[in-house]
Every structure is written in C-alpha cells, then in structure tokens.
Amino acid sequence: MGENSNFILGxxxxxxxxxxxxxxxxxxxxxxxxxSQIAIHQPYGGVVPEIASRNxxxxxxxxxxxxxLEAGLxxxxxxxxxxxxxxxxxxxxxxxxxxxxxxxxxxxxxxMGVNHIDAHICANYIGNEExxxxxxxxxxxxxxxxxxxxxxYNRYKxxxxxxxxxxxxxxxxxxxxxGLGYPGGPAIDKIALTGNPEAINFPRSYLEENSxxxxxxxxxxxxxxxxxxxxxxxxxxxxxxVAASFQMAVVEVLASKTVRAAVEYGTxxxxxxxxxxxxxxxxxxxxxxxxxxxxxxxxxxxxLCTDNGAMxxxxxxxxxxxxxxxxxDITAKPNxxx
Amino acid sequence: xxxxxxxxxxxxxxxxxxxxxLVKGMVVCLDGEMGGGKxxxxxxxxxxxxxxGYITSxxxxxxxxxxxxxxxxxxxxxxxxxxxxxxxxxxxxxxxxDSIVIIEWAEKFRDHINGNILDIFIEKTGEINGRIIIxxxxxxxxxxxxEDSQQGE
Numbered sequence: 001m002g003e004n005s006n007f008i009l010g011x012x013x014x015x016x017x018x019x020x021x022x023x024x025x026x027x028x029x030x031x032x033x034x035x036s037q038i039a040i041h042q043p044y045g046g047v048v049p050e051i052a053s054r055n056x057x058x059x060x061x062x063x064x065x066x067x068x069l070e071a072g073l074x075x076x077x078x079x080x081x082x083x084x085x086x087x088x089x090x091x092x093x094x095x096x097x098x099x100x101x102x103x104x105x106x107x108x109x110x111x112m113g114v115n116h117i118d119a120h121i122c123a124n125y126i127g128n129e130e131x132x133x134x135x136x137x138x139x140x141x142x143x144x145x146x147x148x149x150x151x152x153y154n155r156y157k158x159x160x161x162x163x164x165x166x167x168x169x170x171x172x173x174x175x176x177x178x179g180l181g182y183p184g185g186p187a188i189d190k191i192a193l194t195g196n197p198e199a200i201n202f203p204r205s206y207l208e209e210n211s212x213x214x215x216x217x218x219x220x221x222x223x224x225x226x227x228x229x230x231x232x233x234x235x236x237x238x239x240x241x242v243a244a245s246f247q248m249a250v251v252e253v254l255a256s257k258t259v260r261a262a263v264e265y266g267t268x269x270x271x272x273x274x275x276x277x278x279x280x281x282x283x284x285x286x287x288x289x290x291x292x293x294x295x296x297x298x299x300x301x302x303x304l305c306t307d308n309g310a311m312x313x314x315x316x317x318x319x320x321x322x323x324x325x326x327x328x329d330i331t332a333k334p335n336x337x338x
Numbered sequence: 339x340x341x342x343x344x345x346x347x348x349x350x351x352x353x354x355x356x357x358x359x360l361v362k363g364m365v366v367c368l369d370g371e372m373g374g375g376k377x378x379x380x381x382x383x384x385x386x387x388x389x390x391g392y393i394t395s396x397x398x399x400x401x402x403x404x405x406x407x408x409x410x411x412x413x414x415x416x417x418x419x420x421x422x423x424x425x426x427x428x429x430x431x432x433x434x435x436d437s438i439v440i441i442e443w444a445e446k447f448r449d450h451i452n453g454n455i456l457d458i459f460i461e462k463t464g465e466i467n468g469r470i471i472i473x474x475x476x477x478x479x480x481x482x483x484x485e486d487s488q489q490g491e
Contacts (some may be wrong), residue, residue, distance in 0.1 A: 051420075087399060090428060143398030148405035164377055166397045171396075173372060216347070217377060218394070225466050232464075334399050 008320060009067070009078040009103070010313025013056045013096030014088025014116050017143070018040055020060070020067040021309030022078060026317030027125055031070035032310040033063045034303070035241025042182055053091030060099050067309070074108050082316020085113035085326075086336030087143065093332035101328055113326040117144055117309075117338040118156070120273040122318070123300040123311035131298050135269035136262040138254060138275035138286075142168035142183075145255060147212045148337060149265050152267040153318040158338060159261050167250055167276050170216040173247050174223055178239050188243045189279050195240030197248035197281075200226060204253050212257055219249055251281045259289040272299040275306045341482045341487065343469040349375040352471060353382015355390075355486035356456070359479050360387065360438050362409055363454055367444030370460030375469055376442045379460065380413055383440055389413055396442070400428060409438040417443040474476050 005024055012019045021032040037055050070076065083100035086093060097113070104111040108272060118140050124131045145162040165173070168185055171326045175184025180191060202222050223246050230237045254276075262270045269325045270290055276282060277299050290297040304311060319325070343349040356379075360366070366383065368376050381393045388406040396402040396415040404411040412433045419425055425447055433439060434453070444451060456475035463470055473480055 089400060144479060162394055163392060164381070166398060169397055170397060177372070221346070221375075221467075229466070308449075313368045334401065335403055 006080075006314045006317065006320060007073065007078045009064075009081045009319060010309040010311070011060075011064075011081065011083040011096045011100045011121065012116075012119070012307050012312045013060065013092050015085070015092060015093070015307055016052050017307040018056045018059045018063055018096075019307060019309035020064045020314050022067055022071045022073060022099055023310050023313035023317065025071045025128070026122075026314050027127065027129065029126055029310045031067045031072070032303070033066045033070065034308050035059045035063055038183060044281055053095050056092055056095040057075055060095060064099075064103070067247060075103075078107070080104070080110045080112060080316060080320045080325075081107075082112045082114050082312050082319070083310050084116045084119060085330055086333030087116055088332075088334060090334045093334065097330070097332050101330075105328060110320070110325040111328060112319040112324065113311050113330045114319070115336055115338055117146060118154075119311040119315040120144075120335040121148065121150060121156070121271070122315040123126040123146045123273060123304040123308070124271040124298055124305055126300060126310055126314055127325060128298060131269065131271065134241075134265075135267050135271050136258060136265060137271040137273050138258045138277070139273045140167040140254060141274035142166060142172060144274060145214045145216075145254075145276075147214075147261055148338070149261070149267070150271075154322065154324075156338060157171055159265075160214065160257065162214040162216065163207075164215050164217035165220060167214065167216060167254060168219050168274070171276070173220055174243075177227065178223060178243060180239075180243070183275075185275060185279060188247055190279065191240050192244035192247045192281065194228045195238060195242070195244030199238070199241035200245040202226070202245055202249040204249055206253060207258075212261055214257070215254065216250065219246070247279070247281055251279065251285050254282060255286040255289055259293060259295065262290075262295050268294070269296045269298065272297070273305070277305045278302050339346070339473045339484060341471040343467075344377070344465070345467050346375055346378045349378045349471070350382035350385070350470060352487055353384075354386035355378040355461060355483050355489075356458075356473075357383040357386020359482040360456070361479075362436060362438060363434075364438050364456060364479075365434065365451060365453055366438075366440040366456045366458060367448060367451060368440060368442050368458045368460075369445045371462065374460040374462060376460060379458065379471070380421075380440050380442065382442060383451050384411060386415065387438065401433070412437055412439045414439065416441060416446055419446070422447050425450070443467040
C-alpha cells in the first residue's frame with residue numbers, strides 16, 4: 001500500500017442491487033461485486049420493496065467478503081466506508097446503512113453517507129482519467145431524471161429535473177403495457193432495433209422554451225391512448241414500432257436538452273449517468289449532437305451505469321479527501337435531494 | 339359526487355379544490371388505471387395543500403413526503419406492494435398520525451385503511467382525454483370541494 005493509496009469500501013443497497021466494492025483513489029476498481037435481484041422481481045413487473053430488503057440482508061455479508069477476497073485485501077486495509085443513505089426504498093437503504101455503520105465502527109474507520117445521485121455521477125470518473133469537472137451530466141434512471149452542471153467534485157448545480165415520471169419509470173411502465181417485461185429499459189431498447197422510430201409521431205415534451213425540466217407523463221398517456229384507440233378500432237399495430245417511436249420521443253428530449261445545457265454553460269464535456277445511460281439510442285443521438293457542437297461525450301461502462309458499489313466508493317473518496325465524514329447516527333433518507 | 343375532466347390540466351384544477359378542502363388526519367384513496375391521471379390529480383391536491391416546488395411520481399420510492407406549516411403530507415404509490423404485511427413493514431400506520439395521506443392504487447389494501455377517508459375513482463371515457471372522476475366521503479368535505487371547484491369557472 002503506497003503512501004498515496006486510499007482504499008474506500010462502497011456499499012449500495014438503495015433498490016434491487018446489493019453491491020459492495022473496493023476502489024483505489026476514487027478511479028480504480030479493485031473489486032465490484034453486484035448481486036442483482038432482477039430475476040426475483042421479474043414475475044412482479046417491478047421491485048417489491050419487502051422482498052428487496054429481505055434479500056439485501058441475506059446477501060450483504062457474503063458479498064462484502066467476496067469483495068475483499070477478490071481485492072486480496074483484509075478488512076483493516078480499507079481507509080473508510082462509503083454507503084448510500086438516500087434516495088431509495090427505506091427498508092433497502094436501512095440494510096446497507098446499518099451494515100456500513102457496524103463495519104466502519106468495527107474496523108475503526110470513518111463513515112461517509114453518499115447521495116445515490118452523486119454516486120451515479122461519480123461513476124463517470126471510474127477508469128476515465130480524462131473525465132474532470134466542469135461538465136454537464138444527465139442522470140436518468142428508474143427513479144430520477146436530473147440535468148446537472150458539475151462545477152467541481154462535490155459541487156453540483158441542478159439545471160432541471162422531471163416534473164412527473166422519471167425517464168426509466170416511463171420505460172418500465174410502457175414495457176409492462178406492451179408485455180415486454182421488467183426491467184423495461186433493456187427490453188424496449190432491444191425490440192426497438194427492429195421497429196420504425198418514425199412510425200408513430202408521439203409528442204415531445206420540451207416544456208417552456210428555456211426550461212431544462214422534463215415531463216414524461218404526457219408521453220406515457222399518449223402511448224396508452226394510441227394502444228387503446230387501435231384496440232377499439234380493431235386495428236393491428238407492431239409492438240416494435242410502438243417501442244421504437246416511444247423510445248425516440250424520450251431520447252430526443254433527453255439528448256437535446258443535455259447538449260443544449262452544455263452549450264449554454266460552455267462545458268466541452270457531456271456525461272451520461274444512471275441506468276438509462278445504458279440505452280443505445282440515447283448514447284447514439286447524444287453522441288451525434290455532441291459531435292455537431294464540438295463537445296466530447298463520456299459514459300460509464302454498462303455495469304457502472306446501473307446501481308453498483310464502485311460508484312458509491314468513488315463518491316465517498318471525494319468526501320474522504322475533504323474529510324467530510326458522517327456521524328454514526330446518520331439515518332436513511334428515502335427522499336434525499338441532490 | 340361526479341366530476342368531468344377533459345384534460346390533465348382540468349384534472350389538476352379539481353385536485354387543487356380537493357387539496358384546499360382536506361383536513362389533518364384525512365386519507366385520500368385514489369384509484370384508476372395507468373395513465374388515467376392519478377399523479378396529475380395528486381399533484382393538484384398537494385398544490386391545493388400549499389406545496390411548492392417539484393411534485394413527482396412516487397412509483398419508485400413508494401412514498402414521497404412534503405411539508406407545509408408543520409403538517410406532513412405523504413404521497414404513496416402502493417402498486418408494487420404485494421401484501422398488506424409489506425404495507426405495515428414500511429411503517430404505514432406511523433405515516434397516518436397527524437398528517438394528510440394520498441394513496442395511489444389504494445384499492446389493493448382498501449379493507450385495511452380506516453378513518454376519515456375520501457375515495458376517488460378516475461374512469462376513462464371514450465374520448466382521448468375524457469375522464470369521469472367520482473368522489474365518495476364525508477358530505478361536508480364533498481360540498482366544500484364542489485364549491486371550490488366551481489369558483490374558478
């Protein structure tokens with residue numbers, strides 16, 4: 001262990017992934033163990049909260065041991081423990097937070113509570129030395145849709161956010177209606193590849209001219225109305241076309257607002273964060289708009305876009321070097337804001 | 339009591355009238371199919387209660403909380419809860435104390451929700467944005483909602 005090596009243990013249990021990771025100096029993943037409950041929740045079409053927290057309890061110790069085993073480190077080798085304390089499901093958050101507190105107390109190292117949205121943004125730093133503030137990032141997942149100006153590590157300016165449904169939530173709900181299953185994002189992404197994105201002209205909700213906010217509930221209603229009217233008229237439609245047209249309506253708005261923000265705030269870098277950053281069309285369209293405007297685009301690997309402990313460890317690292325420690329009476333905050 | 343709405347905006351306006359009429363301790367049970375306007379109506383209700391800023395869908399977190407003048411408002415979406423035990427496990431009863439609660443998809447657990455309840459059902463009509471919104475509850479509250487909703491017309 002060199003003098004300048006800091007190992008942070010990152011723990012993430014805010015939703016349906018139990019994940020523990022060890023990251024060196026905020027950028028290098030030493031181990032990142034992710035146990036996903038997706039298969040468990042699939043029959044229900046979404047995360048069932050109580051099942052989620054019960055499974056976190058079952059898995060978290062073993063996953064932590066596996067993270068140390070893969071890293072070839074002992075408990076006392078880590079310098080601090082970072083854990084997501086919100087936003088998320090209360091029961092699930094409490095499992096990770098209680099575990100992290102006892103672990104940090106047990107090894108006598110500091111604890112850092114991390115905001116889940118902050119962690120998604122920090123996923124962009126992992127393995128990418130060239131990603132440095134300032135940049136504009138879209139954080140879009142099942143529970144969030146934020147457009148954020150990252151002025152510095154730990155200094156964020158929220159430019160806009162959703163006024164109703166999150167982008168990933170819209171994907172999940174439309175996928176369920178189309179019978180494509182859970183999680184909706186990958187299912188729609190895949191089937192849309194064989195559909196025509198111009199088949200149906202669903203509305204793009206840009207809101208007021210200068211707004212960086214999002215709204216997806218009108219689009220959700222438009223898709224449901226379309227399906228309903230086709231059923232009533234006994235007309236056939238192609239699920240592929242509906243999925244592709246819906247996806248294009250979401251992606252165009254996300255991509256254009258994100259790149260417009262980068263142009264307005266004069267950053268030469270755009271980052272995509274959160275589960276929706278896995279979407280292949282979002283990556284493509286945002287990339288095209290960035291190229292047109294001479295802006296670089298970066299996004300984490302697929303594994304680091306969805307929930308994981310490495311991004312929590314990374315966010316924790318920037319708190320650690322600023323000595324921003326949390327007290328041991330920190331509580332879970334399901335509605336924590338960024 | 340029956341209301342008609344022809345747009346999400348109109349649904350929101352009715353929500354505001356409902357919100358202004360609610361009193362501490364009340365529970366709003368809100369049902370209707372996906373895309374019917376449950377969240378739009380809830381947003382109106384919370385605006386009517388005086389909540390400013392963003393009011394977003396509670397689907398992901400199960401419950402979002404807001405506060406105005408020391409009173410807590412809890413906005414639930416219980417769609418993803420599978421059993422009433424899960425409802426109790428997230429501390430549902432504690433949320434009911436001295437607050438105002440809105441529950442989307444309440445029919446799943448309607449038999450287990452007691453107290454001063456306002457039931458709301460949103461039904462789609464044949465028209466694209468057409469909705470019939472049915473309210474059931476305390477007569478005095480319903481009368482006040484009707485009065486408030488007519489004032490803006």
